[in-house]
Amino acid sequence: MISTPGAALSSKICFNSDCKDLKSEIPRKGWRLRTGEFAELCDRCASAFEEGRFCDTFHLNASGWRSCVSCGKRVHCGCIVSVHAFTLLDAGGIECIVCARKNVILGSSSSWSQSFLFHSSLPERYKEYSARGWTQLAGSGPVPWRQAPSLFNSSVSQPELHSRVPNEVDLSTSIDRLNVCDRSSTPSQEKKKIEEFSERLMNGNLKPGTRDIQEKGNAGINFEEQRNTCLTKFQQSSLKEEPSNPSFVLAVPCTSPDEANGQIGVSGSQLQPKPQPTPAKQFHSALQNGLDSSSETRIRNGRTQPDGRGKNNLFPRYWPKFTDQDLQQITGDSNSVITPLFEKMLSASDAGRIGRLVLPKKCAEAHFPPISQPEGLPLKVQDSKGKEWIFQFRFWPNNNSRMYVLEGVTPCIQNMQVQAGDVVTFSRLEPGGKLVMGFRKASTASASDQDNEAKNSNGIYMHGDAEMADPTSWSKVDKSGYIAKEALGAKVAVSRKRKNSMLGSKSKRLRIDNEDLIELKLTWEEAQGLLRPPLNHVASVVVIEGFEFEEYEDAPILGKPTIFATDTMGEKIQWAQCEDCFKWRRLPSNVFLPSKWTCSSNSWDPERSSCSATQELTDEQLENLLPQCNPAAYKKMKATKTEPENGDALEGLDTLANLAILGEGESLPASSKATTKHPRHRPGCSCIVCIQPPSGKGPKHKQTCTCNVCETVKRRFRTLMLRREKKQSQKEAETTGKKQQTLLPDKVRDGDPPPCTNAENSSPKTKMVATEGSADDPNRVKSSTSPFKGQIDLNIQPEREEELSPGSDSGSMMRSLQDATDLYLRQQSMLTSSGNSNLEVTQTQPGGRPGEEKISSSLNLRANHQDVDKEPPAVFSASAPTSDTG
Template identity: 65%
Template sequence: MSSSSSIKFCFNSNCKDVLERSRKGWRRRTGEFADLCDRCASAYEEGKFCETFHLNASGWRCCESCGKQIHCGCIVSFHMFVLLDAGGIECITCARKSFILTPNPAWPPPSLFLPVLPERIKDFSTKNWCQIAGSGPVPWRQAPSLFTSSAAQSDFQPRMPFDVDIPSGIDRLIGSERLSASSLEKKKVEDSSERLMNGSLKLGASEILENGINSGEQASPSINVPQKSSFLKIDTSTSHFGLGVSSSSLNESNDQTKVSGCHAPRPTPPPLIGKQFCGHNGVDSSGETQIRNGRPRSDARSRNQLLPRYWPRITDQELQQISGNSNSVITPLFEKMLSASDAGRIGRLVLPKKCAEAYFPPISQPEGLPLKVQDLKGKEWIFQFRFWPNNNSRMYVLEGVTPCIQSMQLQAGDTVTFSRIEPEGKLVMGFRKASITPSSNQGNETANASNGISTNGDVSAKKIKAGEVLSTHQLKGNLVSPGFSSIDQANSADQASPLSKDDKSGYKAKEVLGAKSSFRNKRKNSILGSKSKRLRIEKEDLIELKLTWEQAQGLLRPPLNSVPSVVVIEGFEVEEYEDAPIIGRPTIFATDPMGENIQWAQCEDCFKWRKIPADAFLPARWTCSENSWDPERSLCSVAQELTAEQLEDLIPSSNRAASKKMKVAKQDPDSVEALEGLDALANLAIQEEGEALPASSSQATTKHPRHRPGCTCIVCIQPPSGKGPKHKQTCTCNVCLTVKRRFRTLMMRREQKQSEKDAETARQKSQQHPLLPETLLDDNNGGSISPKQKIPSSEDPDDDLSRMRPSLPTFKGQIDLNIQPERDEELSPGSDSGSMMRLVQDATERYLRQQRLTNPNRNSSGNQLQLGGIGIGGNLRNNVSVAIGSSSHQEAEAECSVPSNSNALGSTSAAER
């Protein structure tokens, strides 16, 4: 933090109160947060900081659009406005209504299209701002001279927003919408400023501010001709990307830093030489006379309406990776999450049409052109860029990408990014593994503590309609792309959130916690899009950890004062909310010595557990500093209340599962690799066979973290392990069916993995798994079970149980059917009674037989075995996977998607059945 001394003062210079406890304010350029006293922090959180503390200070300006007064004189308000090219400011709210895409060097001079721009767009052409890569809104100084520098090419080059939710709507908010710097928005924008300050552009916020402020310039709202802005005398070529900006690095020493003089534009054409509006926002500058290489484009309309899912979200790190040490300027063009077919052997990468037309050379023949693309290692690949006629349109593909994709070790769900290195104009293909969390954004994952909503809104309930549960890739994808757009595009327009205006860009914020909020709109899919449903299903490998729907529900929390109802969807109980569920930080419900219900929540930063009220809702990211309930423990440095033993007893689920994993790992290192997600479930069950489960495990609550009185989801109706009525082997309740299915799936996975090993490895493995049934370990040994044996349908549990069980002599472990099926650590064979293990055995056995029967030499890579939905049931609705980033940060980015149809599970269902 800001002080190294023992006494801290409020960072607010107007306050300077001694901090008894500090609260985080805005992030400073050092990356640290400003330590604020409670009062200031509250003011800050409420967006009143400037009003409170700078009322009499200079630097107040009016939003050019709505007239709202914004204090532009301090770093705190940096995120509240953007500077307009033509001068003046626009509050972020209005700015969100529109964004400008940075132009492509290949674009025509603005004069080519400006004249035909609608009035509104014209206005924007001069007033808007662009994004610095990975950064927040940064004033963009247009350099008129540059507009003519590369008019030869006229390809569209929409400049996409990066991390910050930049609404693409052109419609401005005319009214005087108050810039309510809600925490949500605040955080969001802060991210941008943060990145701006911390990384890409070494330009202090205040520099921007100062320049914007001091310009004293009033915007001319309707200037049609781009003009050089008088503020921000920063070389465009360096300012619009996160890299190669060293020359524009400015004094970061303090907030008073001024922009270092007025530079002339560099001679080299900067990437930004024009402006474009983009987004599926209704802005359609395409109707304009866009030309490409001098000829009219056939589908100009689409070019500036790239779907957000294709917006490049290249992080600083990635940019750095791309640029290496060079001073090249990287222009992120677009990105695409690989579909199964993209990553498949066909070697065809389907290109989003608009991206293809915007960024790749024009092709008129289906044969297309060879396209040279460089990868991150500098290796050049040549792909065939071509198209197929499709309906009345085209379908663009890159052919021959398989080697490249393989060399990058990409698979479906990973994202490839396309960028261009300037000034060479080389295409660079980068990638982002699905499970990797861009660490540069980690800090941006700030959640809004005040409302319990993660500002990484994509992750949160915004994607979820009442009653729907996150599905794998929505969670995942959003996690993968933190900081990009946290603003929901799926929310209804009548959200109470200040950001919820229905800009057509699809970015809307949501005050999920507010009881008023509800998902009335039809759920839309996340960036990943519904198109990926198969991917969701088949590409489990992308998913580091899968959560079942119950686990997902554990992450979801009902809005305040809301008790979920439980509906049965395709046989599985799903909690349903009238209001939007919230992605909350999982907590442990417990009872304190006084008998009061409490929760234990773990700090994101220090991982200490803090006691919070039972009715408290935490955002997905929560830290000690947000522990307003216990000020004494609002610092990470303060010791944890719980002893290790207490904690051990408390932690019911995944946390302890991890420790068990470790335990298992000790026993059998080879098995660890499989110990992901549900593998752990089975492995634990197997590995711990015969191992007495500590009685304390039964202390684990059967209530998922979000349990509320009256909840009858299958988690909650399950008694703790060993308690309550036992499920019979023939039980066909959801739980039993679910567990069976899951284990079957699990075993399929296991076997699949096994089959990928050579015989020797398999033998070794089998030796190392003395407790594992041979049938599970030895893929090659199909003889132990008669291939003729009928493979019963899992739909027929009775059949399963009665018939299959006797054939499983080696499976001594038991899975307690009377435990929560989703709690891996509780699925210990040591728990009493359960016949679930037998169920699982049955299922597993049957599956193995089936596999041998149907495909003795099965190729383990077959999609049929790629079970994406390990979760309960064949209902994707109920499956959630969370990509746990490999970074040290535990906070993963995720994307959640909710399939709208029950078919979504596709092959998983089939496989599981």
């Protein structure tokens, strides 16, 4: 597909043989050819090339597309244009340059600094540390690394790297290379050598002269932190990037003057430059840097290992699950960047009086300084209050392996008032590379066991020191958790009061299972479907890995539930209910309503822009429009005069969304949700839905936020869209005939009530319905017909909940609304100017109790992937009645 260089260069035609456009007078350079010259391209192709979408544009049907083993993104590996967009992996497969670079950069930036090492007072140790400095290595050049040499040499897009002194560069990268080798493929002998070598390198960076306390026996003593060294400075410089160099943290086009091509923006990197995160949100960048950026698989499985070292090695249960609040609590200082490392649920042994915290081996090796002697090193750790502690980081030989422990943790653990079952988190604070320890109370403690934990100990992430958690900032989340706990009743009560609770590994797992016993029947997809852009906000479009996402300044909202239908003219419409008079009004299908919409806002039908105007729909029509969906919901929606929605509606939605996500293991049995299937949405999940404060309240993620949470949500959303679209296509192909039969637009006019919108079109939402039936039924996700238990009415009021039968089938209602959601999503993809409308989805919660609070969660992301637009909106089987019930 690439024509021969000579011919193309000499011609007036764009070098791209698939283009044939004329080059401009001053042709733009594309990739470097084997002759050394550059391909001369027309503007269009040059732009595509520079933006990294050349192969996507011109080689889509060519062979050679492969998927990045890390993020799953497809990369064209079959031409010269994209030759630098990927790197071949030792174990086979390829990794896109974004991931490859990210991993390497992560390795660099994640290098622990000695600032959290307590400097040993032992002379031997000093000898070891200082005898062989890393400058030796620096002078000897980079340690062999063959996978992605360009990753280390970029200067165009990573000026910070060049601002570093060469030694620093060599040190950081070399050590991490060593570590990468160490953790991945080197034989044990060599591994040991490398490990010790790297250890010396690391330790050589220590300053022998600074000595604060003795090596041992000082656990729990606070002290002033020591300042950093050049390695730390590197971390500072690299993480506190200049606004003009925003691409360091984000994946950047692979660019290197050392490369033959020197091209920029090959397909491996499709991220467009994003606004620089504010300093206060730098941890987002760090997170983004450290966390997976594009893999649905990884999203499903939880966060990726955020640190370069040990990446892909840690078990999911050790993956950190930090929320913004957590990070902010840790950082406090807005200039700090926090990088989650790992977390561990405290075992009885850990929390016992022995004061030994067993560290997961891979975590220890990945994130803590290498140690070659069993006595290890004293480690400085700062807790979330800013208090600093000294632990002895050491290991025991064990079965030809090592068992890493932190000794002397008892004072800290007692100080934090954590116990077995609680979770301790480790993260790194930049600048300084300080090791930060946080705690998260176990989520399932029964109230009787832990009255003092009250609402904060309900599975929503918080730090152990309860007084640190700002109650206001947690209000909504607390409510969510509170509801969850209430709804679950005794099910989730897990006693933790025994000091030596003997929470063995088995117990631990059971514990996790219990955490997941939130029988909320909403899936992530469902929750996603609830989210709408805020009103009257123009979205900024951010392109992430080739996908466009709309981002809004304000928190997303959940809009008014409407029912989509097709009128007799085949025009798509929707029915919305006035907030005041509860009459149903006909609206164009592409409009979106705020949650509190009234007739007076009905600008589309002036004649019915007042509550005094009659309703077009007859009761019968309405009845037929709704009941198939959900009698309970119908009852509610049909209600003509009940108390208006209270102001907590959105709160309730937040709660719902939180709960929904908490329960997102979806319909998996709790036991299988625990650690492997969907660790993300366990209690403590840090996904945006779980952590997002209610609309308009509390800190929000900015539209430019690139934190892992936001990125994850975006990717997930994208995947959701694709999946749904695919399903939709399949289903539509299967049921086209049926639909045609059910589409009887004239019937309504004749008095035949319109069927529920979802009656025939629930296919794309099948998966979303989910979760009905037994929680143990692995197939229930696929079922769209079984009773839809456990739904939550997002807008329900406690008073009204009483009318709802817990066992009532509101699934069809949900499906209806999901249909609407689907329509909305598709419309969003097609109608670029309709971002100011809203939908609202209503569900009922069987376990709902009067007085329970509700919150709302919101998120407004829109995937604009081409695939999403391929299919037309679903044809809704409901027709628009035109008769007026007067």
